[in-house]
Amino acid sequence: MPTGVAIRDVREQLFDAADRILLRDGPSALTSRAVTTEAGCAKGVLHRHFDDFDAFLAEFVLDRVERMSPQAAALRESAGAGTVVGNLADALTALFGSVAVAVVALVTFRDELRARLRRTWPAGVPVLTEACDMIAAYLAAERDLGRIAAEVDIDGLAPALIGSAHLLFADRTGTPPDAEAVRKVVTTVVGGVVRA
Incomplete structure (x- = not known):
């Protein structure tokens, strides 16, 4: 049984989330948790696609x-x-x-x-x-x-x-x-x- 919804263009979704956080809150607010929350996905999604933050x-x-x-x-x-x-x-x-x-x-x-x-x-x-x-x-x-x-x-x-x-x-x-x-x-x- 699936544990979540499949995400299309994961990289783009995460990058767009990072854009919004940077523009709204600045670089100090940019964390992996903030990005995945902004993107509406689980934190593990980022780490599945990238070695680290x-x-x-x-x-x-x-x-x-x-x-x-x-x-x-x-x-x-x-x-x-x-x-x-x-x-x-x-x-x-x-x-x-x-x-x-x-x-x-x-x-x-x-x-x-x-x-x-x-x-x-x-x-x-x-x-x-x-x-x-x-x-x-x-x-x-x-x-x-x-x-x-x-x-x-x-x-x-x-x-x-x-x-x-x-x-x-x-x-x-x-x-x-x-x-x-x-x-x-x-x-x-x-x-x-x-x-x-």
Whole structure:
């Protein structure tokens, strides 16, 4: 006789539960019990699919990084359309308005998680380094189109944008910055290199 109800897409259900907990309560509230309770399943379900909780968290973080690919592609495709500042402000708002800020806090909060991530992600915080790559690819495309100065150091500009935006969005419990605040920061960072 079955002891429970079969769960479809267990990983996704558990990852979505982790998203909700991170966004609502922050990284200190993220425990295996909290995840399984939020997902509506028995605690053993998580341990049947992952070696331990840090293995779950490592896969969760990498899954959330992988989910950035469509956003990165959309940003690259926007090169040449709209304004550089507008495109960057929209992309940064979407990025940091998601679970990304909470994932950064989670990675810095858990030593074992960082150690596990280092096995496959040798440098940086996964969400932030992927975001830098996304912004750098977009800036390179705009530079190729002549909308950004040819001499711009994209490898320095992309992290400056990510860091500045992260500071705006870092307070998970506060009011998120409005669109004008994000545009102002983007304009300050890239204003000197954008061509009319």
